[in-house]
Amino acid sequence: MKINKKEQEILEILEKDARLTPADLSKMIGEDEEAVKSMIKRLEKEKVLVHYTALVDWSKVEDSEHVTAMIDVKVTPKRGVGFNETAERIYRFKEVSSVYLMSGAYDLSVTVEGRTMKEVARFVSEKLSVLEEVVSTTTHFQLKKYKHDGKIFEDKQTDNRMVVSP
Amino acid sequence: MPVTKSYVAKSVEAMRPSGIRKFFDLAAGMEGVISLGVGEPDFVTSWSAREAAILSLERGFTSYTANAGLLELREEIVSYIHHRFDVTYDATEEVIVTVGASQAIDLAMRAILDPGDEVVVVEPCFVSYVPMVELAGGKAVTVGTRGEEQFKLQPEALKEAITSKTKALLLCSPNNPTGAQLDKEDLKAIAAIVEEHDLIVVADEIYAELAYDIPHTSFASLDGMRERTILINGFSKGFAMTGWRLGFVCAPPELTAAMLKIHQYAMMCASTPAQYAALEALKSGMSDVEEMKKDYRRRRNYIVQSFNEIGLDCLMPGGAFYVFPSIQSTGYTSDQFAELLLKEEQVAVVPGSVFGKGGEGFVRCSYASSMEQLQEAVRRIDRFVNK
Numbered sequence: 001m002k003i004n005k006k007e008q009e010i011l012e013i014l015e016k017d018a019r020l021t022p023a024d025l026s027k028m029i030g031e032d033e034e035a036v037k038s039m040i041k042r043l044e045k046e047k048v049l050v051h052y053t054a055l056v057d058w059s060k061v062e063d064s065e066h067v068t069a070m071i072d073v074k075v076t077p078k079r080g081v082g083f084n085e086t087a088e089r090i091y092r093f094k095e096v097s098s099v100y101l102m103s104g105a106y107d108l109s110v111t112v113e114g115r116t117m118k119e120v121a122r123f124v125s126e127k128l129s130v131l132e133e134v135v136s137t138t139t140h141f142q143l144k145k146y147k148h149d150g151k152i153f154e155d156k157q158t159d160n161r162m163v164v165s166p
Numbered sequence: 167m168p169v170t171k172s173y174v175a176k177s178v179e180a181m182r183p184s185g186i187r188k189f190f191d192l193a194a195g196m197e198g199v200i201s202l203g204v205g206e207p208d209f210v211t212s213w214s215a216r217e218a219a220i221l222s223l224e225r226g227f228t229s230y231t232a233n234a235g236l237l238e239l240r241e242e243i244v245s246y247i248h249h250r251f252d253v254t255y256d257a258t259e260e261v262i263v264t265v266g267a268s269q270a271i272d273l274a275m276r277a278i279l280d281p282g283d284e285v286v287v288v289e290p291c292f293v294s295y296v297p298m299v300e301l302a303g304g305k306a307v308t309v310g311t312r313g314e315e316q317f318k319l320q321p322e323a324l325k326e327a328i329t330s331k332t333k334a335l336l337l338c339s340p341n342n343p344t345g346a347q348l349d350k351e352d353l354k355a356i357a358a359i360v361e362e363h364d365l366i367v368v369a370d371e372i373y374a375e376l377a378y379d380i381p382h383t384s385f386a387s388l389d390g391m392r393e394r395t396i397l398i399n400g401f402s403k404g405f406a407m408t409g410w411r412l413g414f415v416c417a418p419p420e421l422t423a424a425m426l427k428i429h430q431y432a433m434m435c436a437s438t439p440a441q442y443a444a445l446e447a448l449k450s451g452m453s454d455v456e457e458m459k460k461d462y463r464r465r466r467n468y469i470v471q472s473f474n475e476i477g478l479d480c481l482m483p484g485g486a487f488y489v490f491p492s493i494q495s496t497g498y499t500s501d502q503f504a505e506l507l508l509k510e511e512q513v514a515v516v517p518g519s520v521f522g523k524g525g526e527g528f529v530r531c532s533y534a535s536s537m538e539q540l541q542e543a544v545r546r547i548d549r550f551v552n553k
Contacts, residue, residue, distance in 0.1 A: 013464065017537065024541070027471040028464040157210060163193040163514055164203035166186050166293045166342075 001046050006031050007039050018052040057153050065115040068142040071124060072106040074135040083107065086133045095123050117141060184293045185520030189504060193514040200543045202531040203514040205342065207406040212454040218446030219439040227438055233430040235263025236441050242448040243414050251384035253392060259419040262426055263436045267372040267400040267413035268294060274368045274396045274415065275302035277424040283333040288319045289522030292342050310523030313492060316481060317346035321355045334366045337385060340373040343521045343530035344490040345483025350383045357388045368396045375404025375455050377485040378463040393418050404455050405447045410440040462487050465533040469540055476548040487534045490518065494527045496551060504529055511546040
């Protein structure tokens with residue numbers, strides 16, 4: 001899909017902060033508010049703007065059970081069942097939060113979220129590794145999240161500027 | 167024997183303290199202040215530049231550098247100025263790395279002024295111009311600019327300010343506090359007068375990287391002006407490196423040699439780790455500059471439109487990170503406006519009057535703040551203006 005300069009700007013701005021309203025965007029890019037709304041509609045319809053979400057640090061929430069595993073999956077593509085079909089069979093599972101086709105030593109990088117390690121392990125052994133096309137899986141559990149989608153979780157940086165300066 | 171007299175020099179005693187100080191003191195003791203009064207980026211120096219400074223310390227690069235600065239850095243500066251602004255300098259004879267652009271202004275003034283020489287200073291302007299001219303023994307002749315003329319220096323006004331004693335013109339574009347940017351045609355008209363009266367121009371181009379709609383034209387890039395220009399720039403604004411105190415000055419060999427004489431006695435050289443950080447900033451930081459610029463541009467658009475909507479007339483400035491809205495519709499002086507706004511709504515702005523002629527009736531608002539802060543500031547100012 002071809003997009004214009006203003007749409008490009010809208011995407012760049014929303015990618016950093018999806019809470020900005022069409023009214024804010026309209027001022028920021030110097031475009032009529034109604035025009036901004038229709039551009040957003042078009043981008044949503046074309047699935048360029050896929051979804052708006054919040055980045056949550058569950059580790060801060062008491063008693064929350066939350067583990068994430070990144071799984072390297074090797075796959076044998078079969079006649080009539082390419083990578084896309086295998087990926088689809090995997091990403092349909094609600095436990096799976098992301099699936100990427102990779103270059104290099106393995107084929108699919110699958111992120112699985114669960115409440116406990118046991119739950120994730122069970123998913124891998126009972127759902128993922130048993131798929132006919134899956135040759136092998138290597139599961140890595142995340143121990144700590146430092147930065148995600150360009151955001152640092154525990155940013156020690158503060159605004160140290162003087163209140164008024166020349 | 168008790169001290170019975172003041173040891174402070176009369177020339178210093180006569181200097182007025184910066185009008186900004188008062189607002190700093192007022193705002194510093196307050197809770198929950200949103201400050202639009204800050205004259206520096208809200209971005210932190212890029213990690214690659216910070217990391218380069220750390221590495222230089224780890225390697226023990228803690229000695230003096232050459233007086234004029236690391237040759238490698240000067241060479242990088244020369245190539246940067248050449249590519250970005252189309253002026254060519256010689257790294258060995260025409261560049262000095264300074265302690266911020268501020269020191270470069272001081273060097274320039276002290277290098278060119280004899281007692282009684284006049285410097286035309288275009289106002290509203292950075293608060294230190296007039297004091298620096300005076301400390302160097304010169305006389306500052308101020309010329310005001312007006313909102314009706316987008317705060318651009320008018321050739322006629324410049325001509326009127328020139329006398330037989332005029333030696334230099336101090337010019338800042340894009341401008342602090344108005345954000346006004348002089349385009350190539352504006353500058354050409356000024357250059358013709360400069361040539362006619364045989365003046366030298368001290369061009370403070372510290373905001374050159376922050377030009378949003380049309381590219382910055384360096385005064386030194388104009389026909390015949392390179393030999394008449396002391397070009398001042400630095401890393402503070404564009405590269406978000408204010409606290410490192412690193413700037414530079416480029417000028418023809420004779421002038422550079424004169425400035426270097428002062429610099430070698432008064433300063434020796436700029437901070438070594440800062441020079442390594444700046445070197446890295448020039449080598450790998452241009453994409454960071456572009457990113458910051460994009461953000462500033464959007465915030466500028468946002469705040470200009472917001473101010474106009476709430477009834478404060480505000481021009482769309484071409485550069486820097488300031489807007490200079492008129493507060494005349496409120497009936498307050500700029501000083502009253504700033505003080506009341508701070509007390510009632512805890513938003514800090516700087517009254518235009520502290521920046522000299524033409525500044526009264528306006529306030530300087532910096533948009534070097536997050537969008538969230540700007541949104542809240544606009545809400546509060548709206549409440550204050552339309553109560």
